[in-house]
Amino acid sequence: MSHNGFFGTFGGKYVAEVLRKPLDDLEIAFDKAMQDPSFLEELRTLQRDFIGRPTPLYFAENATKILGGAQIYIKMEGLAHTGAHKINNALGQALLAKKMGKTRIIAETGAGQHGLATAAACAKLGLPCEVFMGEVDVRRQQPNVAAMEMYGAKVISVKSGSKTLKDAINEAMRDWAAHFDNTHYLIGSALGPAPFPDMVRFFQSVIGKEVQEQSQERHLDIAALCACVGGGSNAIGFFAPFIDKDAPRLIGAEAGGIGPGQNENAVRMSGSAAKDGIVHGYKSRFLLDDDGQVAETRSISAGLDYPGIGPQLADLGKNGRIEFRAITDNQALEALQFFAKNEGILFAMESAHAGAVALQIAKEIPKDKAIIINMSGRGDKDIFITSPVFRPFEWEQFLQSELDRLKQGTDIHYAESLPTNLKKELENK
Amino acid sequence: MTSQNQIRLMSHLVAGYPNLDVSLEVADALVRGGSTFLEIQLAFSDPSADGPAIQNACAHALSNGFSTQKGLAFIGEVHQRHPEIPLFLMTYASLAYTPGIENFIKEAKKVGVTGVIIPDLPFDQDEGLTAACKKYGMENIPVAAPSMTPERLNKMIDAKFTYIYAALRAGITGSETTIDSQTLQFLDAFSKGSSKILGGFGIRSGSQAKQLANHVYAVVAGSVFVHEITTHYNPQNENESKMKIASAVETKAKEITSL
Numbered sequence: 001m002s003h004n005g006f007f008g009t010f011g012g013k014y015v016a017e018v019l020r021k022p023l024d025d026l027e028i029a030f031d032k033a034m035q036d037p038s039f040l041e042e043l044r045t046l047q048r049d050f051i052g053r054p055t056p057l058y059f060a061e062n063a064t065k066i067l068g069g070a071q072i073y074i075k076m077e078g079l080a081h082t083g084a085h086k087i088n089n090a091l092g093q094a095l096l097a098k099k100m101g102k103t104r105i106i107a108e109t110g111a112g113q114h115g116l117a118t119a120a121a122c123a124k125l126g127l128p129c130e131v132f133m134g135e136v137d138v139r140r141q142q143p144n145v146a147a148m149e150m151y152g153a154k155v156i157s158v159k160s161g162s163k164t165l166k167d168a169i170n171e172a173m174r175d176w177a178a179h180f181d182n183t184h185y186l187i188g189s190a191l192g193p194a195p196f197p198d199m200v201r202f203f204q205s206v207i208g209k210e211v212q213e214q215s216q217e218r219h220l221d222i223a224a225l226c227a228c229v230g231g232g233s234n235a236i237g238f239f240a241p242f243i244d245k246d247a248p249r250l251i252g253a254e255a256g257g258i259g260p261g262q263n264e265n266a267v268r269m270s271g272s273a274a275k276d277g278i279v280h281g282y283k284s285r286f287l288l289d290d291d292g293q294v295a296e297t298r299s300i301s302a303g304l305d306y307p308g309i310g311p312q313l314a315d316l317g318k319n320g321r322i323e324f325r326a327i328t329d330n331q332a333l334e335a336l337q338f339f340a341k342n343e344g345i346l347f348a349m350e351s352a353h354a355g356a357v358a359l360q361i362a363k364e365i366p367k368d369k370a371i372i373i374n375m376s377g378r379g380d381k382d383i384f385i386t387s388p389v390f391r392p393f394e395w396e397q398f399l400q401s402e403l404d405r406l407k408q409g410t411d412i413h414y415a416e417s418l419p420t421n422l423k424k425e426l427e428n429k
Numbered sequence: 430m431t432s433q434n435q436i437r438l439m440s441h442l443v444a445g446y447p448n449l450d451v452s453l454e455v456a457d458a459l460v461r462g463g464s465t466f467l468e469i470q471l472a473f474s475d476p477s478a479d480g481p482a483i484q485n486a487c488a489h490a491l492s493n494g495f496s497t498q499k500g501l502a503f504i505g506e507v508h509q510r511h512p513e514i515p516l517f518l519m520t521y522a523s524l525a526y527t528p529g530i531e532n533f534i535k536e537a538k539k540v541g542v543t544g545v546i547i548p549d550l551p552f553d554q555d556e557g558l559t560a561a562c563k564k565y566g567m568e569n570i571p572v573a574a575p576s577m578t579p580e581r582l583n584k585m586i587d588a589k590f591t592y593i594y595a596a597l598r599a600g601i602t603g604s605e606t607t608i609d610s611q612t613l614q615f616l617d618a619f620s621k622g623s624s625k626i627l628g629g630f631g632i633r634s635g636s637q638a639k640q641l642a643n644h645v646y647a648v649v650a651g652s653v654f655v656h657e658i659t660t661h662y663n664p665q666n667e668n669e670s671k672m673k674i675a676s677a678v679e680t681k682a683k684e685i686t687s688l
Contacts, residue, residue, distance in 0.1 A: 014522055016478040016548040018574035018596060020581065160484045161474065170477040170484070177478075178598075180576075278522035278549065278556075279475060291497040292527030294474040 002311075005194025008318065010311035013193040015281045019173070022180035027195040029100045034202070039099060046091055047206060050124055051081045055207075057214035057372070062342045070223055070365035072358055074339075075211055077234065078348060078378030085207060085234045085376045086117035090186060092203030094121040097184035104179070105129045107186040108172040110137055110165030111302030112144025113377060114188030119153035129153040132171045134164040141302070144381065165306060166294060169280055189231025190310035193281035197236075197311050204237020211372060212241045223369035224249040224361060227376065228353040229324070230266070230303045232310040234376035243321060251361070252313065253353035255299030256326035266297035268309045269317045269324035279307070284314040300329035300385060301349035303377070325360070327353040333389060335359055336379065348377030349385060435686045436642045439466035439517065439627050441651030443483065444500040445490035446472070447662045451671050455658060456507045458675040460514055462682020465647055466627070467507065468546065471500040471520040478521075478548045478572075482652045482659065497524055501540045508541030515543035517570060522549045526556060534561040544568030546594055552585055559590075570594050570627070575615040586622035593624040594649065598631050608640045616644040635684040642688075650685055654678050 005011050013023055033039040047053040056079065060072040077085040094105060105127050109115030115131040122129035131153050138145055138157045145155050161167035169192075176185040190200040215222055225242065227235035229252040239250045257265030268274040268285045277286035279294060287295040287307040299305040309317075316322040327335075335355035339345050347355050351374065358373045365371060379386070387395040404410075440459040446452055459467060472487035472495050479487070508516055518537050525533040525547055537545060544567055550558050552571035562569040570592045573585055585593065597612050619626050628641055629649020638648045661673040 012554060013551065014549045014554070015551070016574070016596075017551065017572050018478075018576055020551070020574075021576040021578060024578075160481050161488050166475055170475055173477045174480070275527060278526045280477065281549065286523075288523065288527055290527070292473070292523035292525075293491065294523070 002194060002198050007197070007312040007315035009276070010282070010284045010314045011194055011197060012283050012311075013281065014278045014283060015173075015193050016177070018177045019180070019193070019281075022176065022185075023193055023195065025100075026184075026199075030096060030195055030199050033096050033099060039095070043092060043095060046095065046124075047088070051087050051091060052079065053206065054210040054214070055079050057211060057218075058345075060339070060343050060345075063339065064362075066342060067359065067362035069362040069367065071220070071367065071370045072362060073215075073220070073370050073372045074343075074345065075207060075238065075372055075374045076345075077207060078351065078375045082113075082117045082120050083378050083381060084113050084117065084348065085204060085237065085374075086114045086188060087121065088206055088237065089188065089200050089203040089233060090114065090117035090121040091124070093184065093186045093199065094118070094125050094127060096199075097186070098125055098127060100184065102182060102184040103127070104183040105186050106132065106172050106175050106183055107188060108132045108165065108168040109144075109188065110134070110168070110305065111381070112137070112141040112148065113303060113381065115148050115153070115155070116144050116151075118186050118188070119148040119151035122153065123151045130175075131155050132158050132168040132175070134158045134162070134168050136163040137165065137168070137302070140384075143384070162296075166280070173281070189233040190236045190312065191231045191280070191282055191284070191308060197282070200233050200310075201236045201240055201312065204233050205240035207234065207237045207374065208240040208242065211238065215370070215372070220370040221368060222248040222372060223365045224251055224371045225374070226251045226253060226354040226357040226371065227374040228253045228301075228304060228350045229269075229309060229313060230255070230301075230306050230350065231308070232313040234374055236310055236312055238374040239316075239322065243316065250316070250322045251357050252317070252322050252324045253327045253357045254324055255297070255301060255304035255353065256328035256331070257298040257300075258329055260326070263296045264298050265326065266299050266305055266307065267326045268307070269314070270326045277308075282308075282311050284308050284311045285317075300332060301353065303348070303350040304353065325357055327356045331356045333386075336386065337390075340379075345375065346379035347375050348379050349382045351375045351377050352379075434688055435463050436638050436688060437465040437647035438463060438638070438682060438686045439468050439629070439647045439649045440464040440654060440682055441468040441470060441519070441649065442654060443470045443472055443486040443490055444503045445493060445495040446486040446655070447489060447658060447664070448493055449499065449503055451658070451662070451667075451674060452503065453506060454671050454675045455654070455678055457510065458678040459654065459682050460511050462679040463686035464514065464682055466515050466517055467511075468517045468519050468649070468651065469500075469504055469507065471497060471518065471524055473521040473524055475523075476521060480652055482655045486655050486659070497528070501536055504537075504542060505540035512541070516541060517544045517546055518542045519546040522547055522556070525550070525558070530557050531561040531564070534558070534565050534567060538565040538567055542567060544570045544592060546570045546572065548572045552588060552590070568592055572596050573619075575611065582618060586619060586624065589622070590624050592646075593619060593626055595619065595626050595628040595645065596630045597628055608637060613644055616641075632685065635687060638685045639688070648685060653681060657681055
């Protein structure tokens with residue numbers, strides 16, 4: 001837990017005074033819920049039946065043999081409902097908001113995974129949901145927009161600033177400032193002003209608690225835990241039960257992007273580019289220019305493409321408990337292919353960064369020890385990102401034929417049998 | 430409150446919006462329009478306490494190559510032209526914290542800043558802002574909101590700031606503010622303290638200003654001027670739009686300041 005909202009020097013409630021009361025109210029409600037057996041019981045039941053917990057701890061036998069070092073295990077968070085760990089937090093906060101008597105949920109989303117999880121949780125709990133999403137992200141993440149709308153959420157395209165995740169956060173904060181009487185702002189990562197970092201960690205710590213139980217049952221000697229770190233909610237939840245212990249090694253994989261240069265990555269901890277800063281209501285490590293303007297970041301994985309990091313992770317990195325490594329786009333793609341081909345498991349691009357760390361360190365660790373990778377999400381969602389990389393020609397043809405089909409209103413059964421020009425001729429006859 | 434038969438106004442502008450040249454004209458027009466104080470905002474990439482109008486103005490300034498150094502030079506220029514007008518620098522924590530709070534305040538003092546408004550540095554967790562201001566003879570102007578608990582409001586009053594910026598609406602700048610009895614109650618709660626109240630957020634008209642005038646030391650207006658600039662700015666015709674903007678801004682300021 002934080003001390004008055006601080007983890008060492010990081011954290012805090014650096015918000016305009018208007019947001020102070022809703023944050024204080026939320027803190028009180030969260031503390032109360034943590035002491036409330038009926039809240040915790042309801043949460044456990046929903047985790048089991050709605051999310052599908054516990055998620056498996058999977059022994060990657062083939063990968064272990066090929067790498068020839070430590071035993072590789074994968075915590076299968078990607079099997080959670082809606083395809084990623086995001087639902088753990090979304091459901092927990094939505095349930096809390098409902099107990100607080102809130103009648104409306106707002107959330108920000110970048111790639112759409114958190115928005116999707118929030119939309120599903122709100123549908124389940126009967127809460128109206130509005131998701132703020134940068135216009136650029138709305139354009140490039142249409143499948144998730146469609147799914148959110150399917151769950152009944154309203155997706156609001158944010159046209160201000162750089163029209164991406166950080167602008168969606170600003171817009172959600174603005175909405176919250178005007179409507180906190182009836183509205184809960186459901187933040188998607190373990191960051192933002194207190195009490196969000198503590199609260200999100202709590203709801204995500206179900207991952208780490210399960211790993212602890214599952215590895216004890218199997219008598220695993222864990223050498224290292226590997227997780228990807230954007231804002232860091234999967235990592236902090238996965239690491240939570242182990243933070244105060246000396247072992248195992250805790251390794252966070254940051255987005256190394258296309259290289260170490262400025263604006264080429266989202267490396268906050270392992271490089272020297274980031275600074276201590278105050279942005280989005282909390283103090284942490286941020287990618288900022290010399291004036292303090294938030295810098296552009298870059299990563300193949302939308303979920304890691306963020307200039308800040310949760311304050312607790314920043315503190316644990318500073319004091320050495322967590323090691324951070326930068327994993328490039330290409331290294332993540334290699335890891336993605338490795339686990340898909342050898343284990344039949346498709347990682348999300350984000351989680352593939354954690355997989356890449358395991359590939360790097362497996363050989364250094366003896367065979368009687370285990371490395372556990374948190375597969376925070378599964379990769380189905382990335383088909384629009386991975387396909388242009390792995391099979392650009394076929395993908396282009398597919399998109400073209402889908403477009404033709406849409407324009408012509410052709411049934412799927414006839415769409416691919418004929419090239420466009422021939423179909424046009426037939427229709428004209 | 431009023432002086433010399435007009436309502437005191439703290440008018441707001443974004444340095445470098447739509448560009449440094451035009452914003453200098455805006456500053457002049459605001460002074461001609463009767464402003465008592467100027468609040469000059471240094472654009473930040475993530476201005477979460479501002480409404481869309483000011484956020485877009487900030488984004489525009491940044492895309493034109495705005496920097497803190499240029500912003501401070503701009504303030505220096507305004508100060509030379511209007512040495513009698515107290516200048517309040519408004520920005521976000523990141524721009525003050527990154528170069529070091531004390532360093533930032535020192536630089537601001539050099540160009541003639543009277544006080545700073547940094548909404549995301551809470552008055553009781555200000556990273557040394559108030560102390561640095563004291564050291565260099567400047568004011569830290571905290572922002573109060575109607576949602577504050579009485580305890581917190583009293584804590585702010587007891588801290589005896591020279592000025593307090595009272596943000597009237599529960600939300601953010603730029604939307605309609607209704608001046609109801611609750612708003613006035615909130616403002617009047619400060620009367621037991623010694624701080625001068627700068628009250629605003631969403632002030633768009635002279636009639637709103639008149640309603641407020643007796644409850645505040647000065648009325649604050651910001652996004653209404655940004656709106657005038659956005660409406661009249663035509664990058665194809667810089668000189669003509671400069672004149673139009675200056676005239677529109679001056680007229681609006683006069684409307685707000687006149688009794």
